Structures are given as structure tokens and as C-alpha cells.
Amino acid sequence: MRRILLALLFASLLTSCLPASSPGLSTRMSPPTDAPTTTPSAPTMTPPGNIILPQLAWFYKPPFEDEELFFLAREFGFFILTRGDEEERDQLLALGASRPILQYLRFDAIHAEENCQARPRRNQVAYREGDYCTISAEHPDWFLLNRQGERIYQDFEDQVYVMMDAGSPGWRTFFLERVRDSQSDANWGGVFLDNVEVTFSFRESANEFPLAYADEAAYLAASQGMLEMLQREYFQPSGKLLFANIAARKGDYEWMAYLAHIDGAMHEGWAVDWPDRFRSADRWERQMTLAEETQAAGKFIILVSQGTQGDVELQQFAYASYLLVNHGRAAFRYANSNNYREVWYYSKYDFELGRPLGPRYPDGDAWRREYEFGSVMVNPHTHEASITLK
Known part of the structure; x- marks a missing residue:
């Protein structure tokens, strides 16, 4: 039933994007030998009715073990893979994985x-x-x-x-041609652009200020112009999705400005800090609000919390934070950027909370959200978090 609901949840991603137990690591089951026979519905981004379920995200390469593909198809709901992974991509789709599967490309x-x-x-x-x-x-x-x-x-x-x-007309044309070429494969549902730098932050730290841009405003205008061109010339007419990892941000302004040119974005350091574990309560709240505002704008957000596999306390804090703000256009992953090909799965992922009964609400220093079959609580000051079933 959960797989059917997840398929329904993605049965509304392309159309809405067009303009207009105790905590701990769970033991993964051995993948069954028989694949499901159902065909995924056409993808969309808007959840039907009140169906709002958690979705786990997987990126950017297949897992190390082929037998883990069935597990991913069953338990994960959002996928980004890379050119050369078409065989594994098609296996995932044959096993019932949700569409779309996006293709990873470096933007920079x-x-x-x-x-x-x-x-x-x-x-x-x-x-x-x-x-x-x-x-x-x-x-x-x-x-x-x-x-x-x-x-x-x-x-x-x-x-x-x-x-x-990104401001070079010739480079933009070449990039667009290669996007058209790679996306001619119908099983790619769009593109995920990594390393979309929106300020001089990374360039400043490496003492590599770009010669062609006198200030950050000009630098931003160039990358935004390239994204706008890609949307206009290919993604909007084709109905395929354009996502991006918005990097080198100094605040939330750059994030919201770039959302106008893409269908979804990744936040690769959300809710918790690495390697310092927890963020300040104020910064945690800003990131929660950002996730809510992104979804309210009709965009999709991939929330990635960085940590170590055995830090179950941090994982539960991050996942509970996600459950507070998931409104049907958000996917979650707790992982470490050095280990993205490893399948980390936790027991609370199996909790069937049902539909949310409303948005999160404050309860003293904590935040709560009620679900049909349970509740979620996060205290960003004490770092307590709970996910409980009724």
C-alpha cells in the first residue's frame, strides 16, 4: 500500500512544475527475487488530495550492490542518477520506482x-x-x-x-545542445544541476575572483540568465524538470531568487550541521521556514542532512524536523557526502504516521505536528526529538 501511495504522490511532478520502535538502524531485508508488476503512474509534483507521505531521496550513483536496487525501488521515492547509469535506472523503473528520475550534471x-x-x-x-x-x-x-x-x-x-x-553565449548554446542530446532518452525525467554558485563565496575562499564579473550581482545575473534560457528553450517546452543544488549562499534571498528559474532545489546541509551536529535554534528555524516557503511557492525541495551513520540521535532529529515541514513537495535524506552510494536506513522510516492533521505548531521551546496515527516533536534548543505512534 505504501508503494502505491508513493506512486500516487508522484502521479501529479511534471504538470505542476510547468509554468503556468526504539530509535536505531534497522536491518535491511534481503530483496525479494520477484519484481512488482505495477507500472508507475505519470509523474507530477502536486500530491493528490490530502496524501502527504514522507519520501526518501537517493543520489547520485547506484548503490554498490545490485541487489539493493529492489530495496531502493520499494523504500525511496525520489532519484537522481548520472549518465552511464541507464541500466540501473531502467532496472529501478522496472521494479516500480517512482518517476521522474533526474540526470545529474555539473553546472559549473x-x-x-x-x-x-x-x-x-x-x-x-x-x-x-x-x-x-x-x-x-x-x-x-x-x-x-x-x-x-x-x-x-x-x-x-x-x-x-x-x-x-555561465555568461558566455557559446557555452550556453553548447550546454543546451548536450542537454537535448542526453534527455532524448525518455526515461530521464529531467536534469539536476550541481554546483550552481550564487555568490562569490567559494571564489573568495580560493582567491579566484572571476575576471569578467565586477561584483556578485553581475555573477548572479549570468547564472540566472543561463537557467532562464535552459527553461525557455528546452525544459518548459519538453515538460521535463530542471532542479539545482543552490550553492555558496550567504542568505535566503539568493535561494528564493533562483527558485523562479527552476522546478526544485536541493539544500545539502539542512536542519543539522556537519561536523558540529546541531545548528543554533535560530538557524534551524530559518531552514525550516525556507523548506516551507519553497513548497508554498509550488517548488520541490530535497532536504539533505549530513552526519555519520551511527549517530542515531542526530538522524532522528533531522528526520523529525523533516516531518514537521513536509507538505508533499519535499524529499529527505540523512547521509554523508562521502558515502552517498551507501544505503542508510533507519527504523523510524517504517513508521506509518498517516496524513498530517495540520501544520507544525509551537509548544513551549519545541515544535509539534499531529498526524493521523502519531505525532512528531522537535526541540531545537535541547535537541530532543521524538516520532511516536498512537
């Missing part, structure tokens, strides 16, 4: 593969052999340069990436 950079005969990483748009060599030689104006006129390189997972200029 391409793989600087200097061996022109080697296949580049497929987590970015220059994914064909020789792409970097051609772009480097023939389109130097596509690169983002620092104030010394040098390209900006980044090391990631033993590979080198180079940043691109």
Missing part, C-alpha cells in the same frame, strides 16, 4: 581530460571523447578566468575540472 565545470582519446567523466556536458581538447583549442572564451586571466581548475575525486562561464 567540465572534466579537463587532456587525453583526447580517453572518455571523460559523464557527470558533465563535455562527455564525448576529445570534447575538452576541442573546447580548449577552439573556444577559449567559454572558460571562466580569474583576475590574472587564468582558467580556474578544481580537483575532485582524483580528476581535474575547469570552470566555465
Whole structure:
């Protein structure tokens, strides 16, 4: 029944996005050998009626063990995978996983593969052999340069990436062409853009201020302009989704400004802090409000809380916080960015709370929310949290 309700919950994601037990780690069951025979409904973002259920998010690569795919299809409700993962993606869909499954792409950079005969990483748009060599030689104006006129390189997972200029018309055109190419596969439901920097924060910390942009306003205008172009030229006409990881924020203003150009966003450090565990009560409340305002604006939000697998207290605090603000357009994951391919599953995920009876409400220093078959409480001052069944 839970799988059917989850399928219904996503049976309204593309249309609404178009304009207009005691706490602890649960033991994962061995995946059954027989796959479900039901076909997922057409995806939408608006939950039908009062059906508001928690959804777990999975990203960006398949799990290490193939047998865990059935478990993901059954227990997780939102997926982001990468080009090259089509086989696992299609297995998930055949097993009854909810649509859409989004394709991961880096927004900020391409793989600087200097061996022109080697296949580049497929987590970015220059994914064909020789792409970097051609772009480097023939389109130097596509690169983002620092104030010394040098390209900006980044090391990631033993590979080198180079940043691109979102304001370059040629780069925008190339990016759009590759999006069209990869999304021609009908089983991709849209794109998730990682590393959409919205301020100079990351550039400042690395002393890599971009030469072409005198201030942050111009930098923001370039990236927002590229997102607007992608929506106008491809995502809105095609009905596919455009999500982004809004990075390098200094406040909530940048978040809300970027929501106008995308269908959903990821908050990769929500409700709790890493490695310091808990956030201040004020910051916790701001992040709760941000999640509520995002959903109220008709957008989807992926809430990621960072921690360690064995920190059950922190996980329960984060998950209970999510249950306070889930209004049907939010997915949750408790994980660590170094271990995204590991399946972390906790006993409270199995609690069937039913539909929420209303929004969260204050109770002294704590916040509560009543559900049909239970209740949730979080105290951001004492860090107490409970998820209880009636």
C-alpha cells in the first residue's frame, strides 16, 4: 500500500512544475527475487488530495550492490542518477520506482581530460571523447578566468575540472545542445544541476575572483540568465524538470531568487550541521521556514542532512524536523557526502504516521505536528526529538 501511495504522490511532478520502535538502524531485508508488476503512474509534483507521505531521496550513483536496487525501488521515492547509469535506472523503473528520475550534471565545470582519446567523466556536458581538447583549442572564451586571466581548475575525486562561464553565449548554446542530446532518452525525467554558485563565496575562499564579473550581482545575473534560457528553450517546452543544488549562499534571498528559474532545489546541509551536529535554534528555524516557503511557492525541495551513520540521535532529529515541514513537495535524506552510494536506513522510516492533521505548531521551546496515527516533536534548543505512534 505504501508503494502505491508513493506512486500516487508522484502521479501529479511534471504538470505542476510547468509554468503556468526504539530509535536505531534497522536491518535491511534481503530483496525479494520477484519484481512488482505495477507500472508507475505519470509523474507530477502536486500530491493528490490530502496524501502527504514522507519520501526518501537517493543520489547520485547506484548503490554498490545490485541487489539493493529492489530495496531502493520499494523504500525511496525520489532519484537522481548520472549518465552511464541507464541500466540501473531502467532496472529501478522496472521494479516500480517512482518517476521522474533526474540526470545529474555539473553546472559549473567540465572534466579537463587532456587525453583526447580517453572518455571523460559523464557527470558533465563535455562527455564525448576529445570534447575538452576541442573546447580548449577552439573556444577559449567559454572558460571562466580569474583576475590574472587564468582558467580556474578544481580537483575532485582524483580528476581535474575547469570552470566555465555561465555568461558566455557559446557555452550556453553548447550546454543546451548536450542537454537535448542526453534527455532524448525518455526515461530521464529531467536534469539536476550541481554546483550552481550564487555568490562569490567559494571564489573568495580560493582567491579566484572571476575576471569578467565586477561584483556578485553581475555573477548572479549570468547564472540566472543561463537557467532562464535552459527553461525557455528546452525544459518548459519538453515538460521535463530542471532542479539545482543552490550553492555558496550567504542568505535566503539568493535561494528564493533562483527558485523562479527552476522546478526544485536541493539544500545539502539542512536542519543539522556537519561536523558540529546541531545548528543554533535560530538557524534551524530559518531552514525550516525556507523548506516551507519553497513548497508554498509550488517548488520541490530535497532536504539533505549530513552526519555519520551511527549517530542515531542526530538522524532522528533531522528526520523529525523533516516531518514537521513536509507538505508533499519535499524529499529527505540523512547521509554523508562521502558515502552517498551507501544505503542508510533507519527504523523510524517504517513508521506509518498517516496524513498530517495540520501544520507544525509551537509548544513551549519545541515544535509539534499531529498526524493521523502519531505525532512528531522537535526541540531545537535541547535537541530532543521524538516520532511516536498512537
